[in-house]
Amino acid sequence: MQIRDLPYPDPGEPDVRSGPRFLFWLGRNQLPGQLKSLAWGLLHQCGIAGLPLAVGFAVQAVIDRSGSRLALSGALMVLLGAVIAAGDTMLHRTAVTNWITAAARVQQLLARKTAELGSALTRQVAAGEVVAVSTGDVEKIGWFVEAVSRFTAAATALLIICTGLVLYLPSLGMVVALAMPVLALSVLPLLSRATARADIQREKAGRATELASDTVAGLRVLRGIGGEELFLGRYRRASQEVREAAVRSARMWSLISGIQVLLPGLLLIGVVCYGARLAADGRIGVGQLVTVYSAVAMLLYPLRHFEEIAMAYSFSRPSAKRAARVLALERTSYEITAGGTPSGDLFDPASGLLAPAGLLTAVVCGDPDAAGRLAERLGGHPATEDRTPSVLLGGVALDELPLDTARTAVLVQDKDPVLLSGTLRQLLDVPSSGTVSAGAALAAAECADVLQALAQASVETGADPMDTRITERGRSLSGGQRQRLALARSLVTDPEALVLDEPTSAVDSHTEASIAQGVKRLREGRTTVVLTSSPLLLDHADRVVFVHEGAVAAVGPHRELLHHDPLYRAVVTRETEDAPALVQPSGAPPAGAEPTEDARRAFAEIEESA
Numbered sequence: 087m088q089i090r091d092l093p094y095p096d097p098g099e100p101d102v103r104s105g106p107r108f109l110f111w112l113g114r115n116q117l118p119g120q121l122k123s124l125a126w127g128l129l130h131q132c133g134i135a136g137l138p139l140a141v142g143f144a145v146q147a148v149i150d151r152s153g154s155r156l157a158l159s160g161a162l163m164v165l166l167g168a169v170i171a172a173g174d175t176m177l178h179r180t181a182v183t184n185w186i187t188a189a190a191r192v193q194q195l196l197a198r199k200t201a202e203l204g205s206a207l208t209r210q211v212a213a214g215e216v217v218a219v220s221t222g223d224v225e226k227i228g229w230f231v232e233a234v235s236r237f238t239a240a241a242t243a244l245l246i247i248c249t250g251l252v253l254y255l256p257s258l259g260m261v262v263a264l265a266m267p268v269l270a271l272s273v274l275p276l277l278s279r280a281t282a283r284a285d286i287q288r289e290k291a292g293r294a295t296e297l298a299s300d301t302v303a304g305l306r307v308l309r310g311i312g313g314e315e316l317f318l319g320r321y322r323r324a325s326q327e328v329r330e331a332a333v334r335s336a337r338m339w340s341l342i343s344g345i346q347v348l349l350p351g352l353l354l355i356g357v358v359c360y361g362a363r364l365a366a367d368g369r370i371g372v373g374q375l376v377t378v379y380s381a382v383a384m385l386l387y388p389l390r391h392f393e394e395i396a397m398a399y400s401f402s403r404p405s406a407k408r409a410a411r412v413l414a415l416e417r418t419s420y421e422i423t424a425g426g427t428p429s430g431d432l433f434d435p436a437s438g439l440l441a442p443a444g445l446l447t448a449v450v451c452g453d454p455d456a457a458g459r460l461a462e463r464l465g466g467h468p469a470t471e472d473r474t475p476s477v478l479l480g481g482v483a484l485d486e487l488p489l490d491t492a493r494t495a496v497l498v499q500d501k502d503p504v505l506l507s508g509t510l511r512q513l514l515d516v517p518s519s520g521t522v523s524a525g526a527a528l529a530a531a532e533c534a535d536v537l538q539a540l541a542q543a544s545v546e547t548g549a550d551p552m553d554t555r556i557t558e559r560g561r562s563l564s565g566g567q568r569q570r571l572a573l574a575r576s577l578v579t580d581p582e583a584l585v586l587d588e589p590t591s592a593v594d595s596h597t598e599a600s601i602a603q604g605v606k607r608l609r610e611g612r613t614t615v616v617l618t619s620s621p622l623l624l625d626h627a628d629r630v631v632f633v634h635e636g637a638v639a640a641v642g643p644h645r646e647l648l649h650h651d652p653l654y655r656a657v658v659t660r661e662t663e664d665a666p667a668l669v670q671p672s673g674a675p676p677a678g679a680e681p682t683e684d685a686r687r688a689f690a691e692i693e694e695s696a
């Protein structure tokens with residue numbers, strides 16, 4: 087997998103039984119990239135390991151006054167330099183690719199789980215923890231995955247160098263070979279402490295992130311009750327705890343780093359002293375001493391990877407544990423009846439809105455934005471900061487249903503539905519119950535003129551308008567035509583509960599009245615909720631619910647509410663409390679007043695005729 091090929095077609099099913107198991111699963115799925123990185127890492131490390139041998143040959147050639155061997159040694163150094171440069175370049179390239187692709191896989195898994203759980207996610211885990219996992223934790227997990235291949239290459243190179251030294255010069259090679267395991271494992275007793283301190287730091291950092299996220303989400307409420315300073319103080323204390331934990335963790339890691347420098351340095355001094363005595367006694371040559379010295383000095387580079395892999399694992403393990411915990415979350419499963427989806431009344435606990443099963447319920451909201459939020463909540467798509475109980479369909483919470491079942495049970499058409507490019511037949515080819523045909527849906531949505539316009543737009547005479555292509559987002563159609571096609575698409579699906587947010591705001595009054603009759607006739611016996619303030623739609627509804635300031639304020643037939651509820655009447659008829667200050671021309675609205683319903687209809691009719 088290359089970076090240009092992202093995202094993954096399928097990120098796979100992760101092993102979320104524990105953090106280490108998740109890391110192992112992730113590394114196994116990155117195996118091709120790991121092998122590439124390992125190969126280039128071995129080339130790079132072996133190139134470095136060969137340099138001491140070339141330097142030793144060159145020194146011995148100078149001592150022996152052999153120009154040919156000196157030239158050969160120089161050529162070998164140039165070749166090894168090219169190998170090191172190529173290996174290092176490609177190692178860095180493949181390592182970064184492994185890092186990014188591993189992080190991208192985790193992010194895709196988290197995005198898929200978020201979409202699957204919907205609003206149930208923040209009910210099972212804090213929003214701050216989800217933020218921490220999808221940002222900093224993903225980076226640390228990717229770091230460990232890419233570090234594994236470099237560590238493997240370094241360990242292999244270390245083994246090759248020690249074996250080569252034993253074969254090249256047993257007297258010094260055995261000393262180095264015996265010392266290497268001690269150097270590599272010398273920090274092992276300290277790793278448990280370092281890991282524990284790193285875990286504490288990550289835990290405190292996660293809590294601080296959760297606190298910050300929750301504070302920002304509830305900032306409006308905090309300002310209302312004057313609690314900003316209280317939560318600011320809490321976050322200040324949490325951040326100081328994170329700083330102190332980070333300093334304690336850094337002290338331990340600095341001690342480990344110091345040991346990784348001190349012990350190889352002592353080994354180097356010991357090898358030089360012992361080698362110098364052997365060279366003085368004539369038991370080894372100067373070139374051999376230089377070769378062994380250079381090899382031991384070069385061993386410091388692969389030894390650093392032991393420290394890095396230990397640090398990467400200690401940092402990534404708690405991150406992987408948190409990621410596995412989020413990815414292991416599941417929606418509560420309910421046994422669904424043979425009908426396939428739950429049925430019954432649609433009820434929103436937050437507002438008190440009840441849409442009885444099988445009826446057409448119209449909902450009037452004075453605030454269009456509040457109406458949009460209510461429509462999203464009815465469909466099981468609440469805002470991220472919305473912590474209210476889930477909407478119930480037949481007494482079953484939508485966010486506790488399997489995702490496919492919840493989406494099949496309740497369909498929401500928002501104010502600005504999108505038409506994808508393709509033929510009309512493809513537009514209406516959506517998952518559905520099969521009860522409502524495309525022709526019946528088009529007729530109920532009053533799309534006869536749309537079919538005529540599509541037939542005229544077709545290049546073939548007498549072509550079926552169902553096979554005529556619709557441009558991207560339906561730009562070749564008017565706003566009213568797009569809105570009616572989107573309504574027909576929603577009607578074809580025939581969900582148990584259909585929520586329509588201002589479905590006729592761009593059509594003229596005559597067409598709107600026909601649509602109201604068609605929708606009521608086609609949806610008979612099915613639950614339908616229409617959020618609108620249009621009197622024509624309200625008059626055809628079985629019941630009207632007036633929602634004011636987020637709660638149900640009145641329920642009843644449209645005409646009864648119109649006569650007995652002044653606030654409802656003001657919203658539906660666009661009445662204003664104050665009379666206009668200046669005398670306006672006859673038939674003209676007051677200056678600065680909102681366009682009347684008749685004016686809106688006139689604009690729609692003009693657009694339709696255009």
